[in-house]
Amino acid sequence: MPRPAPAAxxxxxxPFAGVCFSVPLWDRIEPMILGVxxxxxxxxAWIVLSPLCLWAAYRIETAxxxxxxxxx
Amino acid sequence: xxxxxIALAVICAIVGIGAGAGFLAGARRKMDLEQWTTGGRGFxxxxxxxxxxxxxYTTFAFLGASGWAYSRGGPALYILAxxxxxxxxxxxxxxxxxxxxxxxxxxxxxxxFLHRYGSKHLxxxxxxxxxxxLVPYIQLQLTGLGIIVEVASFGAVGxxxxxxMAVAVVAAFVLASGVxxxxxxxxxxxxxxxxAALAIGxxxxxxHFGGIGKMxxxxxxxxxxxxxxxxxxxxxxxxxxxxxxxxxxxxxxMWPHAFAASFTARGADTLRRNAIVMPLYTITLPxxxxxxxxxxxxxxxxxxxxxxxxxxxxxxxxxxxxxxxGGAGALTAMVPAAIFTLSAATLFAKNLYRxxxxxxxxxxxxxxxxxxxxxxLSLLALYFAIYSSTTLVSLLLxxxxxxxxxxxxxxxxxxxxxxxxxxxxxxxxVGVVTVAVLALGKHDLLFGLNAGFVAxxxxxxxxxxxxxxxxxxxAFDLPVGGE
Numbered sequence: 001m002p003r004p005a006p007a008a009x010x011x012x013x014x015p016f017a018g019v020c021f022s023v024p025l026w027d028r029i030e031p032m033i034l035g036v037x038x039x040x041x042x043x044x045a046w047i048v049l050s051p052l053c054l055w056a057a058y059r060i061e062t063a064x065x066x067x068x069x070x071x072x
Numbered sequence: 073x074x075x076x077x078i079a080l081a082v083i084c085a086i087v088g089i090g091a092g093a094g095f096l097a098g099a100r101r102k103m104d105l106e107q108w109t110t111g112g113r114g115f116x117x118x119x120x121x122x123x124x125x126x127x128x129y130t131t132f133a134f135l136g137a138s139g140w141a142y143s144r145g146g147p148a149l150y151i152l153a154x155x156x157x158x159x160x161x162x163x164x165x166x167x168x169x170x171x172x173x174x175x176x177x178x179x180x181x182x183x184x185f186l187h188r189y190g191s192k193h194l195x196x197x198x199x200x201x202x203x204x205x206l207v208p209y210i211q212l213q214l215t216g217l218g219i220i221v222e223v224a225s226f227g228a229v230g231x232x233x234x235x236x237m238a239v240a241v242v243a244a245f246v247l248a249s250g251v252x253x254x255x256x257x258x259x260x261x262x263x264x265x266x267x268a269a270l271a272i273g274x275x276x277x278x279x280h281f282g283g284i285g286k287m288x289x290x291x292x293x294x295x296x297x298x299x300x301x302x303x304x305x306x307x308x309x310x311x312x313x314x315x316x317x318x319x320x321x322x323x324x325x326m327w328p329h330a331f332a333a334s335f336t337a338r339g340a341d342t343l344r345r346n347a348i349v350m351p352l353y354t355i356t357l358p359x360x361x362x363x364x365x366x367x368x369x370x371x372x373x374x375x376x377x378x379x380x381x382x383x384x385x386x387x388x389x390x391x392x393x394x395x396x397x398g399g400a401g402a403l404t405a406m407v408p409a410a411i412f413t414l415s416a417a418t419l420f421a422k423n424l425y426r427x428x429x430x431x432x433x434x435x436x437x438x439x440x441x442x443x444x445x446x447x448x449l450s451l452l453a454l455y456f457a458i459y460s461s462t463t464l465v466s467l468l469l470x471x472x473x474x475x476x477x478x479x480x481x482x483x484x485x486x487x488x489x490x491x492x493x494x495x496x497x498x499x500x501x502v503g504v505v506t507v508a509v510l511a512l513g514k515h516d517l518l519f520g521l522n523a524g525f526v527a528x529x530x531x532x533x534x535x536x537x538x539x540x541x542x543x544x545x546x547a548f549d550l551p552v553g554g555e
Contacts, residue, residue, distance in 0.1 A: 061344070
């Protein structure tokens with residue numbers, strides 16, 4: 001069975017915390033940022049932040065894969 | 073020429089170019105069954121990206137998202153959240169699914185269940201459930217096409233003839249060239265959609281209020297509750313948001329067409345890198361919401377929120393531009409409709425009919441049966457689209473409630489050696505029956521949670537508990553993860 005690295009899973013849980021479970025904290029209009037309500041701005045920001053988390057997870061997974069390929 | 077004639081002529085031209093590109097893409101190569109459904113597993117990063125992205129920008133995202141921003145307000149934001157998270161889930165799942173698919177020559181989701189759990193009946197149940205919940209999704213696209221022509225013609229062309237023509241074109245290019253046609257039409261569609269979304273999202277608020285910021289300030293003053301949850305509804309609050317985001321982001325790649333599309337990638341690494349960049353493609357989606365929010369103030373009182381984006385465009389821009397938006401929207405509906413019809417037809421022929429009724433069928437006969445099913449399914453969805461008045465979003469959420477029930481079987485199958493056929497089958501049946509009972513009783517909420525999410529939790533609990541039961545017979549060697 002393949003199993004993702006714990007650190008990669010931890011990184012992937014950050015977007016879940018950011019845009020899903022924390023909704024009562026950011027679901028408000030004020031302060032408007034760049035003319036957009038705060039909740040809309042927050043979700044747009046995570047469209048960019050989430051790939052950063054995944055990119056870090058990708059680095060961890062590929063580093064692990066190349067370590068596993070090395071002969072013992 | 074009248075505005076409606078100009079708009080309709082532009083729509084026809086764009087759809088004609090799109091369909092023509094599809095036929096040309098198919099005409100250059102000969103197709104066997106595997107090529108017809110998976111494009112020969114040779115798609116590179118760019119084409120895979122466009123194919124996947126073509127499925128994200130459905131009629132739901134274009135007309136449905138703006139429609140909910142208009143009619144529901146804050147709860148519509150779940151769409152931005154679930155698309156971001158769907159790719160986080162796919163980052164881990166799709167490469168593993170692709171790997172299993174490549175090693176064992178799998179083409180469909182039902183193949184995956186057959187291979188992992190070794191039960192023909194489980195695979196058939198997955199197949200039937202998949203086809204049943206794909207029909208509302210195809211219906212959604214056709215309803216969207218009807219709305220586009222209805223608004224663009226200023227009510228002159230009825231919804232029914234518009235939908236009927238669209239069905240004919242979709243079925244024709246699926247039959248002629250399979251999935252490669254879909255990928256090439258996506259290229260045209262994506263360019264047009266991007267341009268249209270930016271022009272609408274910026275242009276409509278600018279024309280009426282002088283800018284996006286000024287529009288939001290005016291809306292926050294006129295309708296203070298509209299922009300947060302529960303918005304214009306009474307019951308779509310934060311617990312609904314969390315449960316719906318989880319349900320839909322887990323279910324995103326459980327759609328039979330999306331699951332099958334992951335087999336068309338060049339490699340596991342391509343899928344991983346796609347998952348990283350895919351959310352960036354949704355960066356244009358907020359503009360669609362801006363158009364819906366603007367319509368709350370400039371086009372109040374529409375009977376159907378799904379009309380709001382196009383009505384706002386019609387009030388703001390010249391007729392030819394309405395035609396461009398309508399044409400892009402029509403392709404947007406036709407591309408997913410083609411993919412869904414194709415995957416449902418292949419599922420039926422290869423995973424239901426052949427194993428259960430005609431084991432001796434050759435691949436060529438299966439391909440021919442799949443073509444017949446394309447026509448049958450198109451007509452079925454056409455019938456529902458004409459005779460049902462359900463909104464786009466309700467159709468999609470209903471589909472997700474059913475489709476996401478595959479999630480426990482896929483995840484446990486990939487990562488948990490002890491998951492058994494009995495446990496997963498029992499969980500899936502409990503989940504699907506729960507969804508069916510609640511949907512027929514028109515309960516889409518339970519304790520403030522999305523009803524599909526409640527069914528998913530039951531499904532998962534039963535699958536795990538059932539797998540932990542001591543087996544009556546010694547378990548055979550598991551095909552996945554044996555090494």
